[in-house]
Amino acid sequence: MNREKQYAGIDRFRLIAAILVITIHTSPLSSVSGTADFILTRVIARVAVPFFLMTSGFFVLPAYLNNGKEKLFHFFQKTALLYGISILLFLPVNLYAGTWRTASPGAHFLKDILINGTFYHLWYLPAALLGMGVSVLLLKMCGSRKSMGIAVLLYAVGLFGDSYYGAAKQLPFLNSFYNEVFSVCDYTRNGLFFAPIFLLSGFYLAKHAKQLRLKGCTAGCFVSFALMLAEALILRFLGWQHFDSMYVFLPGCMIFLFCILTLWGGKAKAIYRPWSMVVYIIHPLMILFVRRAAKIVGLQALFIQNSVLHFLAVAVASLAAGWIITKLLVRKKKKTTMSKTYCDRAWAEIDLSNLKHNLETLKSVLPPECGFMAVVKANAYGHGDIAVSRYCNKIGIGRFAVATIEEGIRLRLHGIKGEILILGYTDPQRIRELVQYRLTQTVVSLEHARQLNSCHLPLCVQIAVDTGMHRLGEDCKHGKEIEKIMDCENLKVCGLYSHLCASDSEASEDREYTNRQIQNFRDLLNLLKQDGYSIPHVHIQSSYGILNYPDLRCNYVRPGIAMYGVLSSASDQTVMSADLRPVLSLKARVILVRMVSSGESVGYGRSFTAERETTVAVLPIGYADGLPRSLSCGNGEILLHGRRAPIIGRICMDQLMADVTDIPDVNPGDVATLIGCDGQETISAEQVADEAGTITNELLSRLGTRLERFYFQSS
Structure with missing residues (x-):
């Protein structure tokens, strides 16, 4: 399960933190009370940047130590790119303001680029880059405990150049030391003194946060914040602050606050991540915009001199502009073609346009009133359950079928909406999870129903009916037993279904058997009607049921393998000749080309001899x-x-070899296709399954999780 998706509190607080940064630069309460504004902007709002740093440490550093260097590289790459874009964005303002009109403009510019940030709020980005580098170096050289100790010492040095600078100036050697420091950087709240303690705190909490309890964290946060507030007010009274960003009690307050956020349940919102960062970057432009607009329309007294309204105007403008920019960026990212993706190993390409086409094609052969329950079990037959389900939600599908409770919970945690039916058995001891995640459970027998009912929790269920497959389900001949299931007071029966075990066959005896299954199901429904029971939604057709028996009038169907554009076998024939398009292609990159002389062998067991x-x-x-x-x-x-x-030779656990003697100009880095099209040639999933002695259902659902999956829309 993706770790980041589990932390809804962290995602939500990102936007709160961005708004707190806006308060720092707009002073919302300055026209009301100087003390109140100080508490808001110089105490409460000081949690914002440490929170962003802890979030990076929480998600990036554990992955790095678990050999996830790609995530660390991605962090540096993404942050550097964002910083570069931000520099260019604010460059006209810098030039207009004459930021670098000094005696040494080059040195001043270099210092701003590397440490201070080229605009007053951009210091966070070089601080994050430098701080992450320092943190990684400390972890690599010293281990986690010593690294935290060094980070604490660095923070202490930073304290005396920040909130406690007034005390440091009174000691000549410290005064000289900080004069040297400030000749290099304007503040000590930077990537060396400020960032490491919060990045490493995030790393520490990633390993230990689940051991903490909400009540203890809440109490700790309250006490540490109260102490930080008292500390800030005393320092203000003494007039010691050089730049009030660093307090003794700030790290403790942040640790408890971050723990609370990790324990904050609910549905995560991934869009908060880019949205909050865009708001952080652009809000100074919105300050300029609001001030200019107020002057143009003559409302300076309302939107400039009134600090509360000024803040609200800037916040609303920043959030609105940030939302628009974020949506445009997300849309552009979704439209990125596969040619812009890169993988140096092996991957699967998933064409969501073909998925939509297949669903529309299947819909065209069904009665108009019949809907879909998309089968996304087994990681959506290897295609990626989350991405496929999200796309189905997007195009209007609100029912899904999975095999296990874990698969159902995974969909819910990733924000999938609508009914999620668990086709398999779930132990009644897990009924609280079924209720919590709003999952619909299949009742596999009367005894199973009684066990679920005895838990005295309201649960949505569907009854599996055995019409001849003799796998799961109450026997269709046991009408009275099925009625007893429907009478269970704690079970809300919202569906009745069966499975056609031979619907893929055109053999006369199999068609006869399938028709008998259909009739058995109808007989049961008639019995229930006669006995006064209201019939819930019914469904009996999976992929081959749709293609070979399209006229059955059920409430919905359960497309599985056909939804993904393939049939189980290349030799399969169906009544309906549907235009299905494969959704998945499987590719790998050539990593080595070598010459083998005649008589030499290749691979395990020397099974190939040239x-x-x-x-x-x-x-x-x-x-x-x-x-x-x-x-x-x-x-x-x-x-x-x-x-x-x-x-050629035997396929290994991690590699295979191919004879490319008759293909000219093969080089490392070339892309090979194992399933899909290349030029005029095609290798279908059905062909590969037949060659492997299996069916496409097994072939695709076994595709491993270490294969990257790239999603795109071809049309």
Whole structure:
């Protein structure tokens, strides 16, 4: 499960933190009370930047220490890019204000770029970059405990250059030291003295936050904040502050606050992440905009001199502009084509346009009133359950089927809306989770229903009816038992369904058996009607039920493999000749090309021996990625430069070899296709499944989680 998606409190507080930063630069209460404004902007709002730093430490540093260097690299790359864009955005303002009209403009500019930030709020970005570098170096060299100790010492040094500067100036050696420090940087709240303690605190809490309790964290936050408030007021009275960003009690307050946020339940909102950062970046422009607009319309007294209204105007403008920019960025990202993605190993490409096309195609053969329950079990048949379900939600599908309670909870935690039916058995001991996550449970027998009912919790269920498959479900001949299930006072029966076990076959005996299953189901429904029971939603067709028995009038159908654009086998024939388009392509990059002389062998067991001088391409994909080992030794093929090449030797756990002797100009970095199209050639999932001696359902659902999945829309 994606860790970041579990922390709704952190996502929500991102926007609150961005608004607190706006208060720092607009002083909302200055026209009301100087003390109140100080408490708001110089005490309460000082949690904002430490929160952003702790969030980075919480998510990035644990991944780095678990060999997740990609996430650390992505952090540096993304933050540097954001900083570069921000510098360019505010450059006209800098030039207009004459920021670098000094005796040494080059040195001043370099200092601003590396440490201070080129605009008053941009210091956070170079601080995050430097602080992350320092934190990684400390963890690598000293371990977590010593690293935190060093970070505390650095923070203490920073304190005496910040809120306690008045005390430091009274000691000559400290005064000289900080004069040297301030010749390099304007403040000590930077990436060296300020950032590491919060980044490492986030890292520490990632490992230990779940051991803490909400009541204790709340009490700790209240006490530490009260102490920080008292500290700030005393320092203000003494007049010691150089730049009131750092307090003795701030780290403790932040640790308790962050713990509360990790324990804050609810649905995470990923859009808060870019939205909050855009608001942080652009709000000074909104300050200029509000001031200029107020002067133009003659409302300076209302929107400039009135600090409360000034803050509200800037906040609303920043949030609105930030929302628009964020939505445009998200939309652009969604429209990014696959040519802009890169993977140095193996990956799957998922064409969501084909998914939509397949659903529309299946819909066209069904009665108009019939709806869909999208089957997304087994990671959506290897296509990625979250992305597929989100897209289905987007195009209007509000019912989903999964196999296990874990799959259902995963969808809910990622914001999937609508009914989620668990097709498999769930132990009654987990009924609280079923209720909490609003999951619909399949009742597999009368005894199962009684066990669920005895828990005395209201639960939505659907009754599985065994019409001849003899797997799960109460026997269709047991009408009275099914009526007893419907009478369970704590169970809300919202569906009745069965499964057609031979609907994929055109053999006369299988069609006869399937029709008997359908009739058994209808007989049960008639019995329930005769006995006065209201019939809930009914469904009996999966993919082949749709394609071979499209005229059955049910409330909805359960498309599985057909939704993903393939049939179970290349030899399958269906009554309806639907224009299904494969959603998934499987690709890998050539990592090595080598020459093998005649008579030399390749791979485990020396199962391939070259009969000529052979060019071998090595691909970094194997059976640990879900590629069947039975494709070894020429049973399977790849596509490269639009031509076919046989797989030679035995497929390894992480690699395979292909004979590319007859394909010119093969080089490391070239992309090979294992499922999909390349030029005029195609290797279908059905073909691969047949060569492996299995069906596409198994082939696709076994594709491993270490394969990256890239989603795009081709049209």
